[in-house]
Amino acid sequence: MASDYYKILGLSRSASADDIKQAYRKLSKEWHPDKHKGDKKAVDKFKEINEAYEGLNDPKKKQMYDQFGSTGSGAGSGSGAGGFGGGQGFGGFDFSGFAGGQRVDVGDLFEGFFGGGRKQPREERGGDREVEIGIDFTDTVTGARKEMQIKKLRACDMCSGSGAEKGSKLITCPDCGGTGQIMKTAQSFFGTIQQAMQCPRCKSSGKVPEKACSKCSGEGRISDVAKITLDIPAGIDDGQTLRVRGEGDAGRQGAPAGELYVHVRVRADARFTREGDDIRTVTSINVPDAILGSEIAAETVHGSTTLKIPAGTQSGQVFRIKQKGMPVLNTSRFGDHYVTVTVEIPAKLSREERKLVEEWKRLS
Ligand SMILES: [Zn+2]
Numbered sequence: 001m002a003s004d005y006y007k008i009l010g011l012s013r014s015a016s017a018d019d020i021k022q023a024y025r026k027l028s029k030e031w032h033p034d035k036h037k038g039d040k041k042a043v044d045k046f047k048e049i050n051e052a053y054e055g056l057n058d059p060k061k062k063q064m065y066d067q068f069g070s071t072g073s074g075a076g077s078g079s080g081a082g083g084f085g086g087g088q089g090f091g092g093f094d095f096s097g098f099a100g101g102q103r104v105d106v107g108d109l110f111e112g113f114f115g116g117g118r119k120q121p122r123e124e125r126g127g128d129r130e131v132e133i134g135i136d137f138t139d140t141v142t143g144a145r146k147e148m149q150i151k152k153l154r155a156c157d158m159c160s161g162s163g164a165e166k167g168s169k170l171i172t173c174p175d176c177g178g179t180g181q182i183m184k185t186a187q188s189f190f191g192t193i194q195q196a197m198q199c200p201r202c203k204s205s206g207k208v209p210e211k212a213c214s215k216c217s218g219e220g221r222i223s224d225v226a227k228i229t230l231d232i233p234a235g236i237d238d239g240q241t242l243r244v245r246g247e248g249d250a251g252r253q254g255a256p257a258g259e260l261y262v263h264v265r266v267r268a269d270a271r272f273t274r275e276g277d278d279i280r281t282v283t284s285i286n287v288p289d290a291i292l293g294s295e296i297a298a299e300t301v302h303g304s305t306t307l308k309i310p311a312g313t314q315s316g317q318v319f320r321i322k323q324k325g326m327p328v329l330n331t332s333r334f335g336d337h338y339v340t341v342t343v344e345i346p347a348k349l350s351r352e353e354r355k356l357v358e359e360w361k362r363l364s
């Protein structure tokens with residue numbers, strides 16, 4: 001079964017890693033079994049989406065897929081277990097929710113797929129994690145340092161991630177002789193076929209601990225809550241994602257860790273409207289200031305500044321204050337600040353004002 005992963009995710013072959021992630025998030029929400037209770041087709045579709053994502057999300061697998069049209073995993077087709085396997089028991093995600101039709105929070109679901117529920121342990125690198133962080137608008141102006149706690153697999157401290165009990169070492173897997181694969185012979189209509197299967201004992205790594213670590217059962221990693229310090233760069237915008245290298249799940253038996261992706265949500269600010277790197281505000285002035293000109297205080301994200309209002313300013317006129325907008329991400333430049341000035345027509349006049357306006361009317 002050679003499924004077209006790109007087609008399944010509705011992407012072209014030139015899709016970027018971000019495109020792939022986005023398409024996956026959208027489709028997996030759309031086809032979530034929760035939304036299609038009792039629909040077996042939807043479940044299959046959901047599995048298909050997950051399989052396609054797993055094949056394209058990982059750069060190594062993707063390269064293999066692009067080159068050979070398959071990720072080379074023996075598992076894929078038959079069982080259809082896909083991301084549902086989850087049997088490894090790492091990451092603490094329970095997939096039983098699907099079978100029982102219980103509600104599974106989508107957040108948890110992503111956590112499960114990106115983390116523990118990996119179905120192809122051939123890839124020893126730890127899984128990626130995704131989390132969301134909410135920050136204030138002012139944090140995007142100055143940048144900010146945030147601490148957050150995330151659930152992930154971290155290296156086992158008992159065995160330093162090796163999976164081998166103290167005093168014991170990793171040895172060549174006796175079941176597969178270190179190849180990480182075992183050959184399975186099956187009879188078919190066309191004759192005998194040999195199929196390479198992942199070695200269940202070493203999970204493709206080719207090595208097993210002589211004596212498994214008692215704390216992590218030989219995996220070299222354990223589920224934990226980790227504290228992460230996140231530096232949020234100035235200029236970041238709502239909906240952007242930060243990658244924290246190596247802060248995803250620890251790899252199996254000391255293999256490299258996955259990445260942590262932090263999706264940034266910015267709480268709206270009542271005073272400022274952001275447009276790309278520019279900021280927009282609206283301010284009102286009185287009629288004499290509009291006619292005669294004036295100087296007013298304009299609130300920018302960098303504090304108050306003086307804005308010169310020329311004589312004869314019209315209501316709705318826009319003034320630019322150069323480089324008082326948002327910091328441009330990863331540069332030392334700034335966007336601009338635009339002030340829309342509205343002229344306030346007084347609804348009530350004092351007797352004296354009224355007299356003056358009437359006089360003015362006579363003159364003009
Ligand atoms: Zn251990």
Ligand SMILES: [Zn+2]
Nearest residue numbers: 173176199202
């Ligand atoms: Zn083995």
